[in-house]
Amino acid sequence: MSGINTNSKSGRNDIAIIQSCLSCGETSARRLSKSLMSRSYAHRDIIAHMGDPCTHLFLVAEGAVVAELFGIDGQQAQLTRHGPGEVFGAYPEESTFRSAFSANGATRLLAVPTTKLAELVSSDVELAAGIANLMARQLDLLLDRMAARIGLSATGRFYRALLQLADGNGTIRPAPVLAAMAVSVHTTRETASRALAVLFRRGIVERQEDALKIVSRRMLEELIV
Amino acid sequence: MQADALKKILALARAGATSRAWEAFKAAGFDRADADANALTLKGRLLKDQARNAPSHLRPALFALAGEAYEHAAKPGSETYPLINAAAMSLHAGESERSAELAARVLHLIESGQEQGETPYWGEATRAEALLLLGRIEDAKASLAHAVSLAPQAWEDHAATLRQFALILSELGGNDDWLDRFRPAPAMHFNGILGITSDDKAASNAIAAEVRLIAPGFAYGALAAGADIRAAEAAVLVGAELHIVLPSDPHDFRKSSVEPLGGDWAQRFDSLLEIADTLTICDKAESTSAAGVALAELYAMGLAIERASQLQAQAVALRIEPAERPILGDPWLHSGYPIRHVAVSASTASVVPQLPAGALTFDIATDDAIEKFASLGEAVAALRNAGSVRMAIDCRLGETVHVQALLPHSAHGMVAASRSAALGLLASGLASRIETIGELAFPDGPVELCLAKLSEPPG
Structure with missing residues (x-):
C-alpha cells in the first residue's frame, strides 16, 4: 500500500x-x-x-x-x-x-x-x-x-454544519471542500452541492474570494430540517 | 432546544396542521413568551393561518392578534420583516390607517438605509410590499420587478411574495393578473412509450414542439429509451432544469430499459445523466421491475406537483403514447393538473423488453393495526376508515417493513409518510400538502419523513 x-x-x-x-x-x-x-x-x-x-x-x-x-x-x-x-x-x-x-x-x-x-x-x-x-x-x-429515531435530513445536516463552521460574522474561511464536508455529514457530494446551490440562488450565502459569507443566518437556520 | 421546538411547530404549520401547530405552541408556553422575537414571529404566522381558515366574522379579530404579535417581534436592526407582516395583518383586520402607518415606517427604514433586508431580494421585495400597502401600485410593480432582477432564481422567495401580494390585492380589490409575469415556468412531468426508434424524426419533432409550447422551467421523469429520453432532451433544449427519477441504480436501469432498444439510446442516456440537475434512485437494492417503474413514476409526478406548489407555478404532465391508448389509469388525472398529449406510434421493429413484475406494496399503520395493500387508493381508503388519531403510510419494493416506526411521528389529522409515499399521495391527488420533517435512521438506510394532509374524499 x-x-x-x-x-x-x-x-x-x-x-x-x-x-x-x-x-x-x-x-x-x-x-x-x-x-x-x-x-x-x-x-x-x-x-x-x-x-x-x-x-x-x-x-x-x-x-x-x-x-x-x-x-x-x-x-x-x-x-x-x-x-x-x-x-x-x-x-x-x-x-x-x-x-x-x-x-x-x-x-x-x-x-x-x-x-x-x-x-x-x-x-x-x-x-x-x-x-x-x-x-x-x-x-x-x-x-x-x-x-428508528428522527433526525435532520441530509440537507439539514449540511446546513447545520455550514452554520457551525461560520465565525461570528457569518464568514467561513477558507471556503469548505464540498466533498469532504458531505462525507462528514454522512451524505453525498451531489446532495451537498445541490444544497449549497440553493443558498447561492436565494442569496442566503455569497461566494467571496477565499470564503463563503452567510448573508442571512435566520433564513439558513430555517432550512435546517 | 427552543429553536428546535419552534421549528417543529413551524413544520406542522407548513404542512397545514393549523390547529395542531397552535396547540403545540401553547403547550410549550410560547404563547406567553412576550419578549422572544422568534416565538412572537411564529405566533403571528400561526394566528394568520388560523384567520385564513376561520369563518369570515372571526377573521378580522384573528388578523389583528397576528398583527400585534408581529409588531411585538420587531426589534432594532431586524424590524422590517415583522413590521411588514404586521402592516399586512392590519389591512386584513380592517385597520387600513394602522396598516399604512406601519408600511410607511418600513419604507422609511429601507429607503433611509437603516435596514437592508435579510437578502438583497428581500430588502427590495419588502419595499415593494410596503408600496403596495400604501396603494402605490405602479411603484410596487416596478419595485417587485427590481427585486426579482436581484435574485432571478430565488423562486421560493418570489413565491412567498406572490402569495402575500395576491392576498393584499384581494383585500384592496385590485387586479392581480400582473403577478403572473413573476411566476416561474411550469413544472412538467414527462412519461411515454418505449419502442420509438432513435431516428424517428416525426416523433422527435412532435415531442419537441409540445415541450416548446409548455416551456417548462423544471422537468421530472425517468430516462427509458424512446419517449422519455426525447422529452428530457427537448426540456433541456428549452432551458429547463432536468430532474431524473429512476426506479433502480442507473447501471441496472440502463441495462434493462435503455440498451435493449439499440440505436444510440445508451449514449443519449449517459449524456442526460451527466447534465441532470438531480438524480433520484427509488431503491438501489432492487433490480429494475415494473413495480419499480410505477413507483418512480409516482415519485417524479409528486416532485413536479410539489415543486409547482412551492413556487406558485403551474404543473403539467406530458404523455407521449399512441392516440388510442387509454389514460384512465394515470394517477395524474386525479391531481387536478392538466395533461398534454403527443400521439406517437411504436416501431414494429423495436423489441420492448419485458421487465420482471416485482411488487409495489403500500403499508399503513394505525393505533390498532398494520396492513398492506397493492394500491395507494386502497391504502388511503383504509386509513380514512380506521378513524385513528395516529396514521402512517409507507411504500416499498422490498421485504423490509418500516411503517410502524413512522407512526409515533403522526400528528392529529396528519399522516406520517415516507417521502416516496408522500409524493405518491400528492401525485394521486390524495394529499393536498406534504412537508418534510426530518429523516429516520434504519439499518437498511435512511428514510426521509413527511407529514401529509389527506385531501377531502370525493363527494
Whole structure:
C-alpha cells in the first residue's frame, strides 16, 4: 500500500475528507494519507465475503456499503448499511469479516491497514481523538437506527454544519471542500452541492474570494430540517 | 432546544396542521413568551393561518392578534420583516390607517438605509410590499420587478411574495393578473412509450414542439429509451432544469430499459445523466421491475406537483403514447393538473423488453393495526376508515417493513409518510400538502419523513 497521491485533485480531496471526518489538522491527515488507499467499486461489487480475513479499516468516501448475512435456509438478510462518512472493518486489531459486504451504487472507500492505523493513533493525539470521535458518532448512528429515531435530513445536516463552521460574522474561511464536508455529514457530494446551490440562488450565502459569507443566518437556520 | 421546538411547530404549520401547530405552541408556553422575537414571529404566522381558515366574522379579530404579535417581534436592526407582516395583518383586520402607518415606517427604514433586508431580494421585495400597502401600485410593480432582477432564481422567495401580494390585492380589490409575469415556468412531468426508434424524426419533432409550447422551467421523469429520453432532451433544449427519477441504480436501469432498444439510446442516456440537475434512485437494492417503474413514476409526478406548489407555478404532465391508448389509469388525472398529449406510434421493429413484475406494496399503520395493500387508493381508503388519531403510510419494493416506526411521528389529522409515499399521495391527488420533517435512521438506510394532509374524499 503506497498511499494516496496528495498532489492530485482527488488526493487533496481525500486529505480534506480525512480532516473533516477526523476533525484533525492537515499534518495529521497527511501522515494518515501515506498509508491510505482509495478503492472504487461498481454497484453490487463484492467487497468482502463472510469469513475473509479483515486487515483494514475502511471509510466510505462515496456511495454505500451493505452488510448481508445468509441464514441456514440460504435466505439473504441485510444486516446494516454504511453510508458516506461511516467506517467498517477491523480496528484496533485485525479480524475476519462477520458478514459479506457489497457496494450499493458506485462506491469509493478509503482503506488503511489496521496495524498501521493503530500505530499512528498511539503516536498522534489528533488522529487518536479523531478516531475516537468517529467511532462515537458511529455508535450514535447505530443507536439511532435501532430506535428508528428522527433526525435532520441530509440537507439539514449540511446546513447545520455550514452554520457551525461560520465565525461570528457569518464568514467561513477558507471556503469548505464540498466533498469532504458531505462525507462528514454522512451524505453525498451531489446532495451537498445541490444544497449549497440553493443558498447561492436565494442569496442566503455569497461566494467571496477565499470564503463563503452567510448573508442571512435566520433564513439558513430555517432550512435546517 | 427552543429553536428546535419552534421549528417543529413551524413544520406542522407548513404542512397545514393549523390547529395542531397552535396547540403545540401553547403547550410549550410560547404563547406567553412576550419578549422572544422568534416565538412572537411564529405566533403571528400561526394566528394568520388560523384567520385564513376561520369563518369570515372571526377573521378580522384573528388578523389583528397576528398583527400585534408581529409588531411585538420587531426589534432594532431586524424590524422590517415583522413590521411588514404586521402592516399586512392590519389591512386584513380592517385597520387600513394602522396598516399604512406601519408600511410607511418600513419604507422609511429601507429607503433611509437603516435596514437592508435579510437578502438583497428581500430588502427590495419588502419595499415593494410596503408600496403596495400604501396603494402605490405602479411603484410596487416596478419595485417587485427590481427585486426579482436581484435574485432571478430565488423562486421560493418570489413565491412567498406572490402569495402575500395576491392576498393584499384581494383585500384592496385590485387586479392581480400582473403577478403572473413573476411566476416561474411550469413544472412538467414527462412519461411515454418505449419502442420509438432513435431516428424517428416525426416523433422527435412532435415531442419537441409540445415541450416548446409548455416551456417548462423544471422537468421530472425517468430516462427509458424512446419517449422519455426525447422529452428530457427537448426540456433541456428549452432551458429547463432536468430532474431524473429512476426506479433502480442507473447501471441496472440502463441495462434493462435503455440498451435493449439499440440505436444510440445508451449514449443519449449517459449524456442526460451527466447534465441532470438531480438524480433520484427509488431503491438501489432492487433490480429494475415494473413495480419499480410505477413507483418512480409516482415519485417524479409528486416532485413536479410539489415543486409547482412551492413556487406558485403551474404543473403539467406530458404523455407521449399512441392516440388510442387509454389514460384512465394515470394517477395524474386525479391531481387536478392538466395533461398534454403527443400521439406517437411504436416501431414494429423495436423489441420492448419485458421487465420482471416485482411488487409495489403500500403499508399503513394505525393505533390498532398494520396492513398492506397493492394500491395507494386502497391504502388511503383504509386509513380514512380506521378513524385513528395516529396514521402512517409507507411504500416499498422490498421485504423490509418500516411503517410502524413512522407512526409515533403522526400528528392529529396528519399522516406520517415516507417521502416516496408522500409524493405518491400528492401525485394521486390524495394529499393536498406534504412537508418534510426530518429523516429516520434504519439499518437498511435512511428514510426521509413527511407529514401529509389527506385531501377531502370525493363527494
